[in-house]
Amino acid sequence: MTQVNEWGVDLHPKQLALFRRYAELLADYTEANVIGTRDASKIILDHVLDSLSCLLLQNTGFQGKLIDVGAGGGLPGIPLGVVRPDLNVTLLEATKKKAKFLGLSQERLGLTNVKVMNQRAEVAGQQAGLRDSYDIAVSRALASLPVVIEYCAPFVQEGGSVLAMKGPLEEEEIVSGKRAATKLGSEFSHVLEIPFNNRLEQKQRQIVVFRKVAATPTGYPRRIGLAKKRPIGV
Numbered sequence: 001m002t003q004v005n006e007w008g009v010d011l012h013p014k015q016l017a018l019f020r021r022y023a024e025l026l027a028d029y030t031e032a033n034v035i036g037t038r039d040a041s042k043i044i045l046d047h048v049l050d051s052l053s054c055l056l057l058q059n060t061g062f063q064g065k066l067i068d069v070g071a072g073g074g075l076p077g078i079p080l081g082v083v084r085p086d087l088n089v090t091l092l093e094a095t096k097k098k099a100k101f102l103g104l105s106q107e108r109l110g111l112t113n114v115k116v117m118n119q120r121a122e123v124a125g126q127q128a129g130l131r132d133s134y135d136i137a138v139s140r141a142l143a144s145l146p147v148v149i150e151y152c153a154p155f156v157q158e159g160g161s162v163l164a165m166k167g168p169l170e171e172e173e174i175v176s177g178k179r180a181a182t183k184l185g186s187e188f189s190h191v192l193e194i195p196f197n198n199r200l201e202q203k204q205r206q207i208v209v210f211r212k213v214a215a216t217p218t219g220y221p222r223r224i225g226l227a228k229k230r231p232i233g234v
Contacts (some may be wrong), residue, residue, distance in 0.1 A: 009083065017022070018082050018109050019048050024158045025105050026073050032097035034073030050205060051076030053194045054138065054163060064135035067092055067155050069121050070142040071214050076100050076165065077138070081114040090134070092124055124156035125221040132157045132215065140165040145208060146176025146231040148191060153184040154216045161209040163185060171207065178210065179233030185214040192220060 004011055023040040028046075028119075035043060054062070054076055063086070069089035081089040081113030090107075091114065093099040099118035106114045117124065124130050137152035137160070145164055152162045164177075178188040185211065194205040219225060 001154060003049055004052055004055070007053070007056055008051065008058075008196075009149050010084065013211040019044055020164055022078060022091070022105060023048065024072075024153060024205075025108060027076065029073075029101050032095065032101060034098055034101050045180070047073075047075050048079050048124075049196075050165070050194075051079040051140065053205060054080060054165070055083065056192060056194070057161075057163070057209070062136065063087070064131065066136040066138060067130075067134045069139045069152050069155070070094070070148050071102060071116075072098055072140075074105055076140050077231070078102075078105060078109070078114065079110070080138075081111050082109070082226045085113050086230050087113060092114045093118060094119060094120045099226065104179055119149040120224055122221045122224045122227070125151065130155060135160045136163060137161075138163040138165065138230050139154075141167065143228065144231060144234075145169075145178035146233045147176060147227045149180045149184055149186060149210060151229040152188075152219050153181070153186045153212060154221055155213040156186075158214065159184075159207055160212045161189075162212065164210070169208070172210070176231070176233040177210075179230070181233075183217075183232055184220055185216040186210045186212050 023043040026035045027038045027040045065088045067090040069092050071093045072075050077089050077091045091102045102116040131154050134155045139148050139156045148164045189209040189211050192207040
């Protein structure tokens with residue numbers, strides 16, 4: 001994990017052991033498709049390391065409460081919870097079998113700062129106690145930027161951030177994401193290109209950062225399915 005050291009993050013032996021255990025849990029789980037490979041080493045290199053790239057934003061208010069929207073197998077929320085025990089991490093996942101895996105992982109890894117919620121983003125984002133209550137909302141390879149913003153922005157309090165972890169992006173998607181953000185009380189901040197020194201350097205990785213500048217209108221997120229069916233800003 002020398003890449004993480006180059007990003008200014010020192011990992012303790014216990015944290016490295018937790019990553020290995022987590023990768024094994026992902027590789028061995030068969031009740032739901034939580035990861036696309038059964039190779040634990042590949043999981044660490046391609047997925048855990050990628051998740052930790054969020055730590056490049058540590059000097060820009062990366063603290064407090066974080067929600068991983070559409071958490072799937074727990075990436076990036078679980079790796080971030082391992083490295084940053086001071087973060088209160090919520091893993092939001094709609095699929096019951098995936099949420100079951102997240103609960104199992106949280107228990108097996110002993111992550112007392114991580115909790116799991118089995119619910120749709122469209123429902124959770126309208127609930128008191130969840131809406132406007134997080135410092136950071138993050139998603140990894142979840143959907144197009146307008147959809148990500150509609151799912152994530154309602155959870156974030158003013159002054160907080162939405163982080164969309166993405167692969168290659170077309171300019172058109174960035175433009176539509178900016179338009180959607182404006183309608184949802186957020187504004188585009190910047191795109192962080194992730195520097196990798198290993199074989200991942202062949203794959204473009206970036207984090208699109210939005211800032212929450214005002215309250216999200218009460219009609220958002222819309223009812224289940226509309227964000228993808230009729231995305232804002234497109």
